[in-house]
Amino acid sequence: MLYAGIAWSADGYQVEVVDADGVRAMAARHWGAERVPELTRWLCGEERTPKGPCAVALESTNGLVDGLLTAAGLEVYRVDPWQLGERPDFGSVPALFLAELARTGREALSPLTAQGGGQTGRDADYHEGIRRSAPVEAKLTEAGRWFRHGPRDRQEVSLTFDDGPDPVYTRQVLDILARYGIQATFFCVGLHVNALPDEVRRIVDAGHSLGNHTWSHPFLPDLTARQFRLQLDRTSEAFDRAVGRVPAVFRPPYGSRTPETLTELLADGPALALWDVDSWDWARPGPEKIATTVLDHAGPGSLILMHDGGGDRHQSVRALPAVIEGLLERNLRFVSTEALAGLPGTP
Ligand SMILES: [Zn+2]
Numbered sequence: 001m002l003y004a005g006i007a008w009s010a011d012g013y014q015v016e017v018v019d020a021d022g023v024r025a026m027a028a029r030h031w032g033a034e035r036v037p038e039l040t041r042w043l044c045g046e047e048r049t050p051k052g053p054c055a056v057a058l059e060s061t062n063g064l065v066d067g068l069l070t071a072a073g074l075e076v077y078r079v080d081p082w083q084l085g086e087r088p089d090f091g092s093v094p095a096l097f098l099a100e101l102a103r104t105g106r107e108a109l110s111p112l113t114a115q116g117g118g119q120t121g122r123d124a125d126y127h128e129g130i131r132r133s134a135p136v137e138a139k140l141t142e143a144g145r146w147f148r149h150g151p152r153d154r155q156e157v158s159l160t161f162d163d164g165p166d167p168v169y170t171r172q173v174l175d176i177l178a179r180y181g182i183q184a185t186f187f188c189v190g191l192h193v194n195a196l197p198d199e200v201r202r203i204v205d206a207g208h209s210l211g212n213h214t215w216s217h218p219f220l221p222d223l224t225a226r227q228f229r230l231q232l233d234r235t236s237e238a239f240d241r242a243v244g245r246v247p248a249v250f251r252p253p254y255g256s257r258t259p260e261t262l263t264e265l266l267a268d269g270p271a272l273a274l275w276d277v278d279s280w281d282w283a284r285p286g287p288e289k290i291a292t293t294v295l296d297h298a299g300p301g302s303l304i305l306m307h308d309g310g311g312d313r314h315q316s317v318r319a320l321p322a323v324i325e326g327l328l329e330r331n332l333r334f335v336s337t338e339a340l341a342g343l344p345g346t347p
Pocket residue numbers: 162163213217253254
C-alpha cells in the first residue's frame with residue numbers, strides 16, 4: 001500500500017507519496033488545477049512507478065478534487081483542522097504531512113465516498129454554523145445582500161453553474177445556453193479561474209455573469225475570518241486578472257457559513273447568493289433525474305443550482321436542454337443572479 005497527500009496552494013496541487021515505512025516513494029509532483037482528471041488517473045496507479053493501491057488524504061479546505069478521486073474508486077480521507085495544528089492562512093499544510101497522516105492516522109480521519117460528498121460526518125458543524133449565522137444573515141438581508149431566491153411574483157429564474165470553469169464542460173454548457181439564447185451565472189472557484197482564464201473570458205464574452213465561490217472550495221466552519229477573507233479576495237483578484245471585473249455575488253461552498261466568516265461580507269464585498277432549487281447533479285443520479293428534480297421544484301423567482309466544474313459533469317450537460325425547455329414552457333425568463341435579486345446596477 002502507498003499513501004498520498006494532496007495539498008492546495010495559489011497555483012494548484014502538490015502531491016507526495018510515501019510507502020508503508022513512511023519513506024518517500026517518488027518525487028513530489030505538481031498539477032495545475034485544470035489537470036485534476038490526470039492527477040486522479042495517476043493516483044489510480046496505471047501510469048506511475050511504483051504501482052499499487054494508494055490511500056489519499058486531503059484537508060477539509062480542499063474541496064475540488066474529492067469528487068473525482070472517490071468516483072475513480074480511490075480510498076480518500078478528509079483531514080479536519082483539529083488534526084492539523086497550525087495551518088497556513090492561504091494554502092493547506094504540506095502534502096508530505098498529509099501523506100504521513102494517511103499512513104499512520106487513518107482511523108482518526110473521515111473516509112469519503114462518492115455518494116456522501118466532501119463533508120461527510122460534519123452535519124452538526126454545518127447546521128450549528130448556519131444556526132449561529134442567523135443574526136448576521138438578518139443584517140445582510142436587511143441591506144439586500146443575502147438571498148436564496150428572487151421575487152415570486154415575477155416570471156424570472158436564474159440558472160447557476162458552480163465549481164468551474166472546467167476545460168471540458170464549461171464550453172458544452174455555454175453552447176447549450178447559446179442555442180437557447182438564455183443567460184446564466186457561473187460561480188467559479190479561484191483555483192480554476194487562475195488556471196483557465198480563457199474559459200472565464202468565454203463566459204463573459206457570451207454575456208453571462210460571474211460569481212465568487214472561494215478559492216479552494218473550503219468547508220467554511222473550518223476557516224478563520226482572515227482565511228475566509230483571503231479565499232474571497234484572491235478569487236476576486238484572479239477574476240480581475242482574467243476579465244477585468246469582480247463578481248457582485250458570492251456563494252459559499254456547500255452553503256456552509258458561520259457568523260465569523262459572514263461578518264467579512266457586512267462592510268463590503270459581494271452579496272451572498274444561496275439557492276432554492278438544488279439539482280443534486282453532483283451526485284450523478286442520471287440526466288433525467290436531474291431535469292425532473294429541477295422542474296419539480298422550480299417556479300417564479302427560483303435560483304437553480306447546477307455544476308459545470310469540480311468533477312464529471314457530463315450528466316449535468318445532458319440534463320440541461322430538458323431543464324431549459326421545461327422552464328421556457330412555463331414562460332419563465334432567464335436572468336443573471338444579480339438581476340434576479342435586484343442588486344444595484346443590474347437591469
Ligand atoms: Zn461548489
